[in-house]
Each structure stands twice: as C-alpha cells, then as structure tokens.
Amino acid sequence: MKYFKHIYQAISTILIGMGITFRHLFQKSVTIQYPEVRLQLPERERNRIFVNIDDCIGCDQCARACPVSCITIETIKAVPGDIVGKTGVTSQGKKKSLFVSKFEIDFGKCCFCQLCVFPCPTECIYMTDVFEYSSYSRDGLIYQFSDMTPEMVEEKKKKLEEYNIEQAKKKEAAAKPAGKPVNIQPPEVKPSEGENKAQ
Amino acid sequence: MTEIFGSDLIAKIIIPIPIALWIALFALYAVLAERKISAWIQDRVGPNRVGKWGLLQTIIDAIKLIQKEFVYPIRADKLLFRIAPYLVFSATFLGYAVIPFSSIYIGVDLNVGLFYFFAVTSLGVMALLIAGWSSNNKYSLYGGMRSVAQIVSYEIPTALSALTVVMLSGTLQMQKIVMQQSGGIQNWFIFGGPGDVSKYLLVPFMLVSAVILFISTLAETNRTPFDLPEADSELVAGVHLEYSGMMFAFFFLAEYAQMFAVSALVSTLFFGGWQSPFGNLIPFLNTPGMQFFWSLIKGLFFVFVQIWLRWTLPRVRVDQLMNMCWKYLIPISLANILIIGVYIALK
Amino acid sequence: MSELRTEEMVINMGPQHPSTHGVLRLKVVLNGEIVVEVKPYIGYLHRCFEKHCEAMTYPQVIPYTDRMDYVNAMNNELGYAIAVEKLLGIQVSERVEYIRVIMAELQRIASHLIAIGTYGNDAGAFTPFLYCFIDREKILEIFEMTCGARLLYNYIWVGGLSHDIPKDFQKKVKEFVKYFRPRIDQLNGLLSYNKIFIERTANIGILPADVAINGGASGPTLRGSGVKFDLRKNDPYSIYHKFDFDIPTGTGEVGTVGDCWDRYMVRVREMEQSLRIIEQAVDNIPEGDVFADIPKRVKPPVGEVYVRTETPKGELGYYIISDGSLNPYRVKARSPSFCNLSLINQISRGYMIADLIMILGSFDIVLGEIDR
Numbered sequence: 001m002k003y004f005k006h007i008y009q010a011i012s013t014i015l016i017g018m019g020i021t022f023r024h025l026f027q028k029s030v031t032i033q034y035p036e037v038r039l040q041l042p043e044r045e046r047n048r049i050f051v052n053i054d055d056c057i058g059c060d061q062c063a064r065a066c067p068v069s070c071i072t073i074e075t076i077k078a079v080p081g082d083i084v085g086k087t088g089v090t091s092q093g094k095k096k097s098l099f100v101s102k103f104e105i106d107f108g109k110c111c112f113c114q115l116c117v118f119p120c121p122t123e124c125i126y127m128t129d130v131f132e133y134s135s136y137s138r139d140g141l142i143y144q145f146s147d148m149t150p151e152m153v154e155e156k157k158k159k160l161e162e163y164n165i166e167q168a169k170k171k172e173a174a175a176k177p178a179g180k181p182v183n184i185q186p187p188e189v190k191p192s193e194g195e196n197k198a199q
Numbered sequence: 200m201t202e203i204f205g206s207d208l209i210a211k212i213i214i215p216i217p218i219a220l221w222i223a224l225f226a227l228y229a230v231l232a233e234r235k236i237s238a239w240i241q242d243r244v245g246p247n248r249v250g251k252w253g254l255l256q257t258i259i260d261a262i263k264l265i266q267k268e269f270v271y272p273i274r275a276d277k278l279l280f281r282i283a284p285y286l287v288f289s290a291t292f293l294g295y296a297v298i299p300f301s302s303i304y305i306g307v308d309l310n311v312g313l314f315y316f317f318a319v320t321s322l323g324v325m326a327l328l329i330a331g332w333s334s335n336n337k338y339s340l341y342g343g344m345r346s347v348a349q350i351v352s353y354e355i356p357t358a359l360s361a362l363t364v365v366m367l368s369g370t371l372q373m374q375k376i377v378m379q380q381s382g383g384i385q386n387w388f389i390f391g392g393p394g395d396v397s398k399y400l401l402v403p404f405m406l407v408s409a410v411i412l413f414i415s416t417l418a419e420t421n422r423t424p425f426d427l428p429e430a431d432s433e434l435v436a437g438v439h440l441e442y443s444g445m446m447f448a449f450f451f452l453a454e455y456a457q458m459f460a461v462s463a464l465v466s467t468l469f470f471g472g473w474q475s476p477f478g479n480l481i482p483f484l485n486t487p488g489m490q491f492f493w494s495l496i497k498g499l500f501f502v503f504v505q506i507w508l509r510w511t512l513p514r515v516r517v518d519q520l521m522n523m524c525w526k527y528l529i530p531i532s533l534a535n536i537l538i539i540g541v542y543i544a545l546k
Numbered sequence: 547m548s549e550l551r552t553e554e555m556v557i558n559m560g561p562q563h564p565s566t567h568g569v570l571r572l573k574v575v576l577n578g579e580i581v582v583e584v585k586p587y588i589g590y591l592h593r594c595f596e597k598h599c600e601a602m603t604y605p606q607v608i609p610y611t612d613r614m615d616y617v618n619a620m621n622n623e624l625g626y627a628i629a630v631e632k633l634l635g636i637q638v639s640e641r642v643e644y645i646r647v648i649m650a651e652l653q654r655i656a657s658h659l660i661a662i663g664t665y666g667n668d669a670g671a672f673t674p675f676l677y678c679f680i681d682r683e684k685i686l687e688i689f690e691m692t693c694g695a696r697l698l699y700n701y702i703w704v705g706g707l708s709h710d711i712p713k714d715f716q717k718k719v720k721e722f723v724k725y726f727r728p729r730i731d732q733l734n735g736l737l738s739y740n741k742i743f744i745e746r747t748a749n750i751g752i753l754p755a756d757v758a759i760n761g762g763a764s765g766p767t768l769r770g771s772g773v774k775f776d777l778r779k780n781d782p783y784s785i786y787h788k789f790d791f792d793i794p795t796g797t798g799e800v801g802t803v804g805d806c807w808d809r810y811m812v813r814v815r816e817m818e819q820s821l822r823i824i825e826q827a828v829d830n831i832p833e834g835d836v837f838a839d840i841p842k843r844v845k846p847p848v849g850e851v852y853v854r855t856e857t858p859k860g861e862l863g864y865y866i867i868s869d870g871s872l873n874p875y876r877v878k879a880r881s882p883s884f885c886n887l888s889l890i891n892q893i894s895r896g897y898m899i900a901d902l903i904m905i906l907g908s909f910d911i912v913l914g915e916i917d918r
Contacts, residue, residue, distance in 0.1 A: 003527075006527075006741075007527065009741050010741040010742075013739055013740045013741045013742075014511075014512065014740070014741065014742075016735050016736075016739075017511045017512065017735065017736050017737075017740055018507060018508070018511050020511075020732055020735055020736045021240045021507065021510060021511045021673060021736070022507070024239070024240050024241070024242060024673075025236070025239045025240055027242060028242075029238070029239070029242050029243050029244045030242050030243070030680055030683075031242075031243050031244040033244075041690075042690055042691045042694070042712075044690075044691070044692070044693065044694040044709065044712070045690065045694050046693075046694035046695050065606070067602055067606040067607075067609050067610065111609055111698075112695065112698075113608075113609035113698075113700040114694065114700060114708070115605070115606065115609070115700065118708075127694070237672075240673055241672075241673055241676040241677070242676065242677070242680060243676070424670065424742055426670075427670075427900065510672060510673050511671070511673060511736070512670075512671065512740070512742055513666065513669035513670040513671035513737070513740065513742050513743045513746060514669060514670030514671075514742070514746070515742055515745070515746075516745070516746060516898070516900045516901075517900070518898070519745055519746075
C-alpha cells in the first residue's frame with residue numbers, strides 16, 4: 001500500500017509545484033532595467049561621504065570616531081588676525097581658528113558605518129546617496145576635501161612659525177625686567193678710625 | 200517525396216537539409232527560450248539586451264564559444280577524445296530520420312521506424328562512454344559511468360511504454376501510426392486510438408503510458424530532475440568536464456536536439472503527430488503546410504513542459520533514480536502492457 | 547576467490563565550491579560512494595575580530611560585530627549591546643526595546659530566507675532561491691529606510707539606537723507581514739512538501755538529541771532533533787517575555803526525528819513565529835526617546851560579563867572583560883556555526899556524497915561567523 005501512496009504523493013506534489021511556477025509565468029517581473037531606470041533611494045541612505053569644508057573647524061572628532069582610521073586631518077593653527085576661509089566663521093556663526101590643510105578620506109578603507117557623522121559639532125560631514133564612484137586604481141578612491149593649495153599651506157605654516165618666534169621673543173623681552181636677578185653686593189666693611197686711635 | 204524531385208538520388212540528398220537547418224535553429228532558440236522561460240518563472244526578465252528580446256543572445260554566445268581555444272588534456276586518447284562530441288550529435292541526428300513532419304515529409308519511412316529510433320539513440324550511450332573514458336580524468340569517468348547507467352536503465356521503460364501504442368496500432372511504421380490517428384482529436388492514441396466507444400476504457404492506461412514515456416525520455420536526455428551526473432553543485436561535473444569551446448557546444452547542441460526528438464516522438468505516438476485536432480471538419484488545416492505547423496507545435500509544447508519541469512523540481516539522487524526506474528516505472532509499464540493486451544484479446 | 551581490493555579515496559571539496567556556504571574546505575574520505583570521514587578546515591575568512599576589539603572603543607566595536615555573521619547583522623549587534631549595557635548597568639527605554647525586537651525578528655526572517663533558498667539550490671531546485679530573495683528584498687528595503695544600509699547596519703548602539711524609526715515604518719512592516727504569510731505557503735507547496743525534496747532530505751544526517759546536546763549544538767540544529775530549547779524562552783533577554791510565540795521543534799514528520807528535513811522545517815516554522823512576534827510588537831511601540839540613554843563615553847567599571855542571545859543560527863555569546871578603560875580588555879564571541887559545524891563528522895558517516903552536501907546545507911553555516 002505504501003507503494004501506491006508514494007506514487008500518489010509524488011504525482012500530487014509535483015503537480016502542485018508545477019502549478020505554482022506556471023502562475024508565476026504570468027506575473028510581472030521584479031527586475032529594474034538599470035541604468036536606464038534607477039531606484040529611488042531613501043533619504044537616510046549611507047553611501048559616499050561629503051565634507052563641507054567651509055564649515056569644518058578641524059576638531060578631529062570624526063577622525064577619532066572612525067573605527068578603521070580612514071580619515072586623515074592635518075591642521076595649522078591660525079595666527080590671530082588671520083581669517084580662516086572666506087569669512088572666518090562657520091555657517092552657524094562659530095569662529096574658526098584652525099586652517100584645515102589636509103582632510104583626506106580613503107574610501108577603500110571606509111566601512112560606511114556613519115560613526116563620523118554623529119560627533120561633528122557643525123554637521124559638516126554627512127553621507128550622500130552617491131554609489132557609482134568606482135575607479136580604476138586604489139588612489140582614485142582617496143578623496144581630498146581640503147581646498148588649500150600647497151603654496152597656501154606653506155604660507156600658513158611659515159606664518160605660524162614666524163608668529164611663534166615673535167611670540168617667544170616678546171615673552172623674553174617682557175620677562176627681562178621682572179626676571180633679571182639683582183646683583184646684591186654685600187656692604188663694604190671699612191675698618192673704623194676711632195678704634196685704631198684709642199690704641 | 201521522390202515524386203517531387205524526379206530522381207531518387209536528389210531527393211535523398213535534399214531531404215536531410217531542412218531537418219539539419221531546423222535542428223540548428225531549434226537549438227539556438229531553445230537555449231534562449233529556456234533562459235527566458237526560466238526568467239519568467241522566477242519573476243525576472245531574462246536576456247533582453249542583445250537584440251530585441253534577446254533574440255541574438257545565443258548567436259553571440261555561439262560566436263564566443265567558437266573563438267575559444269580547443270584544450271586537449273595531454274594524456275587524453277587522441278582520436279576518441281576528438282570524435283566523441285560529434286558521435287553524440289550524430290546519434291541524435293540519426294534519430295530524426297524517422298520522425299514524420301507531415302504526410303509527405305519524412306526522412307525515411309522505414310517499416311521498423313520506431314524500433315530504429317530506439318536503437319539509434321542508444322548509440323549516444325556509447326558516445327558518452329567514449330567521452331568519459333578518453334578524457335583521462337577520474338571525475339569525468341565517474342560522471343560518464345553514472346550517465347551511462349542512467350540512460351541504459353531508462354531505455355527499458357521507454358520501449359515498454361511505446362510498446363502499448365504498437366500493440367494498439369499493430370505496426371512499427373511511423374507514418375502508419377500517425378495515419379491511424381486521423382479524423383480528429385478523439386482518434387489520438389492517448390484517447391485509445393481509432394475504434395468504437397469501448398476504447399475510452401483505455402484512456403487512463405494510455406495516459407499512464409504517455410507519462411512514463413515522457414519521464415523516461417526526460418531521463419535519457421539527462422535533464423533535471425535527472426541531471427545529477429552533470430549537475431554543477433555536485434562534486435563531479437559530468438562527462439563533458441574536459442571539453443572546451445566548440446566541442447562543449449556540440450554536447451549541448453546534442454542535448455537540445457534530443458529534447459526535440461523525444462518531444463516529437465511523444466507527440467507522434469500519443470498525440471497525433473501532424474494530424475490536426477479538428478480532423479476533417481476544417482479541411483484547410485489538413486494540407487501538408489499546416490501539417491508541418493501541427494507537428495512543430497506539438498513538439499514545441501512538450502519542449503515547454505520539459506523546461507517547465509526543469510525549473511520546478513529539485514534533483515533526484517542517483518540511487519533514487521535507479522530505484523524509481525526499476526521498482527516503479529518498469530512494473531507499471533509491464534502491468535500496462537498486460538492490461539492493454541487483455542483488452543485487445545477480448546475485442 | 548580473493549577479496550576485491552577497494553581503496554579509500556580522499557577528495558577535497560575545496561574552499562571554492564558552488565555549494566559550500568562560504569570558504570570552507572572539507573576533506574572527505576570516501577569508500578566508493580560512501581563517506582567514511584569528513585574533516586572541515588576553516589580559517590580562510592579569519593579577520594582578527596577579537597584582536598581588533600581590543601584597540602577600539604566600545605561603540606566602535608559595533609561595525610565589527612556586524613561583519614561576523616553578515617547575513618544576520620542586527621542580532622549580532624543586539625547581543626553585544628546588551629552585554630555592554632549589562633556591564634554599565636544601564637536600562638534602556640521601552641521604545642528602544644520594542645524597536646530592537648522588531649529589527650531582530652525581521653533579520654531572523656531574512657537570515658532564514660537565505661538558508662532555505664540556498665538549501666533548495668543545493669538540492670537542484672533553482673526557483674525557490676529566487677522567490678526567497680524577492681521576499682528578502684522587501685525586508686532590506688525596510689532596513690534601508692530606517693538606518694540607510696542594507697546589510698551591515700551599525701544601528702543598535704550601546705544604550706539605544708542610532709536613528710529613530712521613520713514615519714511610515716509601522717505601515718511598511720504591517721504591509722510586509724501581510725505580504726509574507728502567503729509566500730510561506732507558496733514555499734511549502736513548491737519545495738518543503740515536494741516528494742523529490744523529501745526523498746533527498748528525509749532520514750539523512752540524523753542527529754540524535756543527546757549527541758546534539760553533548761556537541762554544543764544550538765538553534766535550529768538542536769531544535770530539529772526534538773529538543774525544545776530556545777534562549778528567547780528559556781533564558782529571556784530584552785522584552786521577549788512579553789510576546790506570545792511557540793518554539794517549533796523537529797517531530798520526524800516525514801522521516802526520523804533529527805534529520806535534515808526536520809532542521810529545514812524548523813526554520814520555515816520559525817519564520818511564521820517571527821511574524822507573530824512582529825505583529826504583536828509593531829502595534830504597541832511606546833513613545834519615548836531612543837537617544838536618551840546613550841552614554842557620552844562608554845567607560846564601564848572593571849568586570850566581566852557573558853551574555854547570550856538567540857540568533858537564527860543558534861546561541862551567540864559575548865564574553866567581555868573590561869579593565870575600566872575606554873577600550874575593552876577582551877571580547878570573545880562564541881559563534882553558533884562553529885559549534886554546529888563540529889558535529890558534521892559524526893553525523894555524515896555512512897551516507898553518500900550527494901547527501902553530504904545536503905547535510906552541510908542543513909546546518910546553515912556562515913563562514914564569517916566561524917572564522918570571525
């Protein structure tokens with residue numbers, strides 16, 4: 001009896017399966033004809049990072065938050081009186097006191113975890129929905145966001161050095177009267193004339 | 200067809216050409232059809248970039264395959280390795296000689312046509328064994344042996360289920376079998392063939408017979424669910440492991456040609472071949488031109504069923520395959536023959 | 547007549563193979579077609595997760611835990627977050643717990659869909675694989691809408707979540723639940739109860755309950771052998787005690803208890819139970835602030851903690867030793883696939899090579915978790 005039961009089960013389950021696939025023949029396909037048609041990505045989409053360098057104050061929080069160390073930031077302290085960027089303040093009104101000479105993100109290393117976005121105090125670093133940025137070489141994935149040319153960097157560095165030297169000299173000059181040790185001479189002890197006459 | 204061409208010799212040369220063209224065309228577009236139908240079943244689109252609706256896809260694939268280098272393993276048997284794919288293809292092509300495409304177009308109307316068909320497709324077994332052995336690779340030898348065991352065992356239910364039709368029609372000649380099914384759909388052998396009302400008793404048994412024939416020929420062409428010997432998620436990749444380029448393409452050409460050949464066989468034996476289902480009601484549908492149409496449509500329908508099955512069912516393991524053949528298909532087809540014999544004797 | 551000499555053949559199912567789920571090397575000793583011994587070789591995907599953790603701060607470890615079992619990232623993050631919260635002694639708000647549970651259960655469904663689809667693919671049925679991926683795509687869309695990523699989320703943070711749920715989250719989740727229930731029935735009709743599939747998987751790879759318990763199996767591998775043990779009920783964490791759901795176990799319905807079909811069917815049934823949990827949770831998310839309890843700096847006191855959670859693969863445990871500084875002293879992850887894989891030698895003796903592939907698929911291993 002099991003023999004006939006096996007045959008019946010085989011035939012019935014195969015027919016059920018065939019029915020299911022036959023129904024799918026007439027259903028619409030789910031394929032999208034990329035690249036002519038593109039999906040609408042949600043607004044929280046996490047793809048390539050963008051840095052609005054005008055707002056960056058060079059605080060290094062994003063580089064420290066990154067788990068794979070793909071952000072490299074180098075800053076130069078601004079000499080007082082020097083304006084950082086066009087206006088010297090961020091779009092929120094915060095004063096900028098550091099020149100960002102190098103802001104490099106290596107997308108070959110980036111793991112798109114979004115940990116750099118949260119600590120930024122000015123919200124200048126955020127993730128866009130750009131995902132078509134392949135490159136033919138590894139170096140093509142290293143993105144530079146700083147807008148200072150090498151000459152500007154040199155110039156700012158020299159300025160900073162000069163300022164530091166000036167400041168050091170000023171410190172020395174101001175310290176002279178206050179800090180110079182006074183030459184205290186012990187009073188001259190003259191033998192008194194009166195004592196010698198008595199003898 | 201001798202009359203048309205006047206001379207016997209010219210007829211013999213001209214007749215195989217349309218069949219060869221048909222096989223080439225069919226193989227090309229059957230691959231595309233398989234990819235498209237599998238895509239539609241899976242809610243995808245399938246090839247649609249190369250040519251409109253992907254029509255040029257297989258042609259481009261064939262050009263790509265032709266450009267590939269023929270790689271010969273260094274210790275493969277020189278002669279046998281090279282001729283094996285062509286032997287497999289020839290075995291299939293030889294079978295087309297006795298398939299009737301219309302009332303006047305059949306390669307050779309042998310009076311043992313059906314027997315010739317089974318005998319000749321068995322040559323494919325030998326060719327597969329040659330391919331597996333001459334590759335000098337233990338994996339393709341394993342795959343070849345398994346393939347051969349499968350095909351040889353499934354020849355028995357094929358022959359036995361075709362025997363039911365032979366018993367009812369009394370002849371092995373293919374054109375005569377189709378002629379007997381004239382007069383409309385009720386005369387097809389699936390419904391018991393020509394005869395009086397008592398033939399309808401036979402309908403369930405002929406249905407079983409047709410199903411067994413279909414399943415066994417599916418196993419002979421190594422299609423899923425019976426493609427374990429050549430599956431790519433198994434350890435061995437089957438008998439055509441060492442073949443590359445055009446030789447590989449020939450194995451696949453042979454497989455698709457075989458698919459159509461067995462579909463045409465099933466439709467000839469059970470479903471009326473080139474007979475129109477309306478019989479003499481609509482005489483226009485009975486002209487030789489339309490008969491081509493009917494035989495091709497029926498063959499293509501069964502090819503569609505084969506593709507449909509491939510993408511629905513999982514694979515059967517080798518020993519379960521053998522189990523199914525020897526313990527289920529053969530006893531059932533023997534019982535079928537007995538019952539039909541009893542009916543004929545009682546009539 | 548002298549005995550026919552048969553030799554045992556050693557076959558290497560190499561790291562690249564279309565059917566092993568990841569870079570796993572299996573050395574199989576065969577006697578003809580029968581398997582005599584199977585030895586797995588792992589380590590091809592070792593990425594020093596545990597050593598990396600020692601150099602990261604506690605919140606920075608979360609992207610790394612995502613990448614252990616990459617098809618199942620939410621559950622990995624959840625285990626780690628609960629462990630660190632236990633060390634810190636903070637209790638997150640109800641809203642956070644509810645959202646975490648919904649995400650974890652959605653991820654469970656997604657992971658099981660991959661397991662089921664690839665299992666059918668191993669068996670030769672190519673179509674259910676694609677149907678499962680269409681369903682999984684809907685779940686990934688929900689995740690993308692919430693946190694921006696489809697596979698590796700960095701969403702469940704220590705003390706809360708990285709984003710609050712968007713406006714139409716509840717609507718989308720309810721739509722998904724309604725869409726997915728009939729798809730499970732379709733999957734059952736197409737694959738689970740198909741006679742050929744049953745022939746391939748029933749009575750194969752039988753794992754007796756005592757062998758499973760002794761070998762440290764967990765998850766569907768253990769439950770397929772009839773042992774009714776699920777950490778969400780036996781050792782509840784988060785708010786699982788508030789929900790009403792069953793634990794499916796293998797019953798030997800079409801074969802023996804503990805065969806491959808049972809393990810497979812436990813996964814299918816678990817998907818239904820996850821749908822029940824999601825239905826109960828999504829309507830009752832309380833109001834609140836998901837960012838309120840996130841500490842500015844995670845500096846737990848000196849101590850150690852072991853927290854285990856139920857992932858789709860089994861019991862994932864995190865053992866964290868803190869020495870009072872910003873970086874953990876040691877993070878050890880006990881991965882379920884590693885312990886499950888160790889049983890493969892015992893249960894595949896005596897079967898054929900085609901069966902070995904089905905047995906391996908029924909364990910549902912992910913190499914990222916085994917090698918870490």
